[in-house]
Amino acid sequence: MPAKYMIHAGQTPDRFETVTKSGIIAWEEGCLKCAVCVKKRCVYRVYEKRGLDALQMVDSVDNQCMNCLRCVQGCPKELIHKSVSPEYKALGDEYWSAEIISKIWYQARTGKIPVSGAGYPGPFSGAGFDSMWTDMSEIVRPTRDGIHGREYISTAVDLGGTPRHLSFGIEGALEVPTPKVIDMPLPVLLRVPSVGRITPNLISGWAVAARRLGIFLALGNEHINAAPGTCLSSLMPVVEEESLKCSAYPGTKIMELIMREDTHRVAEMLKTIKEPEFISVRIPVSRGVDDRALALAKAGLSIIHLEGTDDGRFLDDPTKSIKDGIRSTHLRLVEAGLRDAVTLLASGGMAMAEHVPKSLICGADAVFVDIPILVALECRLCGRCGEGLPCPVKMDKAEPVWVARRVVNLMAAWHSQLLEVMGAMGIRDARRLRGEAGRAMFFEELDRSTFANLGKTEEGCELE
Amino acid sequence: MTLKWRPVIAFFYCQNIPEGGWEERLAIEKKHKGAVRLFPIPCSGRIDGVHLLRALEEFADGAIVATCPPGGCLNFEGNLWARKRAETSRKLIKSIGLEGERILIVEGTAGKSLDLMGLAEGFLQKISLIGPSPVLYPKDMPPGTGVGFSLKGESVHDYC
Numbered sequence: 010m011p012a013k014y015m016i017h018a019g020q021t022p023d024r025f026e027t028v029t030k031s032g033i034i035a036w037e038e039g040c041l042k043c044a045v046c047v048k049k050r051c052v053y054r055v056y057e058k059r060g061l062d063a064l065q066m067v068d069s070v071d072n073q074c075m076n077c078l079r080c081v082q083g084c085p086k087e088l089i090h091k092s093v094s095p096e097y098k099a100l101g102d103e104y105w106s107a108e109i110i111s112k113i114w115y116q117a118r119t120g121k122i123p124v125s126g127a128g129y130p131g132p133f134s135g136a137g138f139d140s141m142w143t144d145m146s147e148i149v150r151p152t153r154d155g156i157h158g159r160e161y162i163s164t165a166v167d168l169g170g171t172p173r174h175l176s177f178g179i180e181g182a183l184e185v186p187t188p189k190v191i192d193m194p195l196p197v198l199l200r201v202p203s204v205g206r207i208t209p210n211l212i213s214g215w216a217v218a219a220r221r222l223g224i225f226l227a228l229g230n231e232h233i234n235a236a237p238g239t240c241l242s243s244l245m246p247v248v249e250e251e252s253l254k255c256s257a258y259p260g261t262k263i264m265e266l267i268m269r270e271d272t273h274r275v276a277e278m279l280k281t282i283k284e285p286e287f288i289s290v291r292i293p294v295s296r297g298v299d300d301r302a303l304a305l306a307k308a309g310l311s312i313i314h315l316e317g318t319d320d321g322r323f324l325d326d327p328t329k330s331i332k333d334g335i336r337s338t339h340l341r342l343v344e345a346g347l348r349d350a351v352t353l354l355a356s357g358g359m360a361m362a363e364h365v366p367k368s369l370i371c372g373a374d375a376v377f378v379d380i381p382i383l384v385a386l387e388c389r390l391c392g393r394c395g396e397g398l399p400c401p402v403k404m405d406k407a408e409p410v411w412v413a414r415r416v417v418n419l420m421a422a423w424h425s426q427l428l429e430v431m432g433a434m435g436i437r438d439a440r441r442l443r444g445e446a447g448r449a450m451f452f453e454e455l456d457r458s459t460f461a462n463l464g465k466t467e468e469g470c471e472l473e
Numbered sequence: 474m475t476l477k478w479r480p481v482i483a484f485f486y487c488q489n490i491p492e493g494g495w496e497e498r499l500a501i502e503k504k505h506k507g508a509v510r511l512f513p514i515p516c517s518g519r520i521d522g523v524h525l526l527r528a529l530e531e532f533a534d535g536a537i538v539a540t541c542p543p544g545g546c547l548n549f550e551g552n553l554w555a556r557k558r559a560e561t562s563r564k565l566i567k568s569i570g571l572e573g574e575r576i577l578i579v580e581g582t583a584g585k586s587l588d589l590m591g592l593a594e595g596f597l598q599k600i601s602l603i604g605p606s607p608v609l610y611p612k613d614m615p616p617g618t619g620v621g622f623s624l625k626g627e628s629v630h631d632y633c
Contacts, residue, residue: 032515036554063527066512090548095488095513398502
C-alpha cells in the first residue's frame with residue numbers, strides 16, 4: 010500500500026478585509042442606557058473590539074459578527090437591525106454565488122472544511138450538479154479516528170489508457186507492453202482561469218502549488234516562462250493544432266491539444282509526437298460530444314478533456330449541464346467497450362468540493378479546477394479588471410509563496426471533503442467512484458419515475 | 474516630482490436606493506477612475522460620524538451621503554439619523570478649521586429618481602473649487618507628498 014497522501018495546510022491570512030454577509034445597522038439615538046446593554050452581552054465581544062479599516066471602509070463589527078442575532082432580539086428599544094451587506098450581494102454572479110465565493114475564501118484561509126451548522130436551509134433541488142444527490146448510506150458511525158485516521162481511502166487516479174486485456178506467452182511472460190499511466194494523488198488538475206488579470210506571480214504560485222500537491226497545472230504558451238524551472242514536470246502546456254509541431258516542452262510529462270479539426274488527422278499528427286508521452290485532447294461539451302469522444306477513443310487517443318462553460322453548461326445549449334455531457338460520454342464509451350482505454354477529464358463550473366465526487370460519479374476520471382484557484386486569492390469576480398479598473402484586492406501584488414499556500418489550503422479542504430464523501434459512500438478508492446451512478450440519485454430520473462405516470466391509468470389496472 | 478492634485482470623494486449611499494445598482498456603480502467607477510470611491514451601505518442609518526471623519530482623514534477631500542426620501546427608509550428612521558450625524562460631523566470639521574462643505578448629505582425625493590452620477594460629479598466640482606484637503610496635503614509640505622501620495626508617488630486614486 011503506498012504511503013498515505015496528506016496535504017499539509019496552514020493558516021494563511023487574507024491580505025484585505027473579507028467581505029462578509031453581515032451588515033449591522035445600530036444607532037445610539039433613543040438608547041435607554043440599560044445597565045446591561047445587549048452590546049456588552051455579545052459573546053463574541055464584537056462591539057467592544059470595534060474598529061474601522063478606513064481605506065476599505067470595512068467595519069470590524071460586520072466581519073466578526075457570527076449572526077447569532079442575540080443583540081437584535083435582545084435590545085428593548087429595537088435599535089439594532091441586521092441586513093445583508095451590499096458588498097456581499099455584489100459578489101460574483103448567478104452561478105458563482107456570494108456563498109460559494111466566501112466558502113472558497115474560508116477554505117483557502119484555513120485549509121479546513123467549512124461547517125455551516127446543523128440542518129440544510131437550501132433548496133431541495135436545483136440546476137446542474139444540484140440536481141444530483143450522493144448516497145451517504147454508509148454513514149453508520151463516526152469513523153474511529155476521523156478521515157485522516159487509520160482507515161485508508163485512496164483519492165489517487167490514473168491518467169492514460171489501459172489495454173482491454175493482457176496476453177501472456179507460453180512461459181508466462183507478458184506479451185503486450187506494460188501500460189503507461191500517470192499516477193495522480195488527487196482527481197484534480199489546476200488550470201489557469203479564463204477570467205481575471207493573470208500575472209507571472211500567480212502562475213509561479215500556482216505552479217508551485219501543483220508541484221506540492223503532485224498534480225498538474227494546465228497553462229497556455231504565453232504563461233510557460235513565468236513558471237519556475239523546478240516545476241516543469243508539474244506543468245501541462247496547452248497548445249493549438251497549428252503550433253503543435255513547432256512546440257517542444259522538454260521536461261513536461263503531459264500536454265494538451267485544443268482540437269478543432271477532424272479526428273483522424275489529429276490522431277495521425279499525435280502519433281508523430283514523441284515528447285511528452287501523454288497528450289490530452291480538449292473538445293468542447295456541446296451537442297454530440299459523446300460521438301466525438303467515441304471517435305477519438307476509436308482513433309486511439311487515451312486522454313480526452315471535455316470542456317464546458319465557466320458556469321458548467323454546454324457551450325451551445327445553456328439549458329444543459331456539463332454533468333449530462335460527462336454522463337452521456339461515459340456511457341457511450343462503456344457501451345462501446347472502450348471506457349478503460351480512455352481517461353476522461355472534465356472542466357467548467359467546478360466551484361465546490363462536492364463537484365469533484367459528483368463529476369466522478371457521472372463518469373469523469375479527474376476534473377480541472379480553474380476559477381476557484383483565482384477566488385482563493387481573494388478575487389471577488391467583480392470583473393473590474395476586464396473594464397480596466399483597479400483591482401479591489403490588488404491581485405498584481407500577490408506574492409507567489411502566498412498564492413501557493415492559499416491554493417494548497419483550498420485543495421487540502423477539498424481533499425478532506427472528498428474523503429468524507431467517499432467514506433460516507435463506502436468507497437475506498439477514487440478509481441472505483443468513476444461512473445458509480447448507483448451511489449447517487451438524479452432528480453430528473455426520480456421526478457420522471459415518480460410523477461411521469463401521474464393521471465394516467467394503465468390498461469387492465471383496476472382501481473380499488 | 475510634481476504630481477497634480479485631483480479631488481477624491483467618498484460616496485456613501487443606501488443600498489435600497491433603486492439607482493444604487495451594480496451597473497450604475499460600475500459606470501461611475503469607469504468614468505471617474507478612483508476619484509469617486511463608492512461605499513454602498515445596508516441603510517443610511519448605518520453611517521456614523523466616524524466613517525465620514527476617517528474617510529476625510531485617510532483619503533478623501535470630501536464625503537457625500539445619499540439617503541432614501543423622508544419616510545421611505547426600510548428601517549423607518551435610518552435616513553433621519555444619517556442627516557443628524559452628517560450635520561454633527563460637519564460642525565466638528567468646521568470647529569477644527571476645515572470647510573463644512575466637505576461633508577454633504579442628499580436625501581432622495583419621493584417619486585423622483587436620484588442621479589448618483591450627477592451627484593458625484595456635482596460634488597467633485599464643488600470640492601475642486603474648495604481645493605485640496607489640508608488634512609491630506611498640509612501646506613508646509615512639498616507638492617507630491619502628504620497622506621494623499623505615498624512615498625512611491627502612488628496617488629490614493631490607485632485604490633478602488
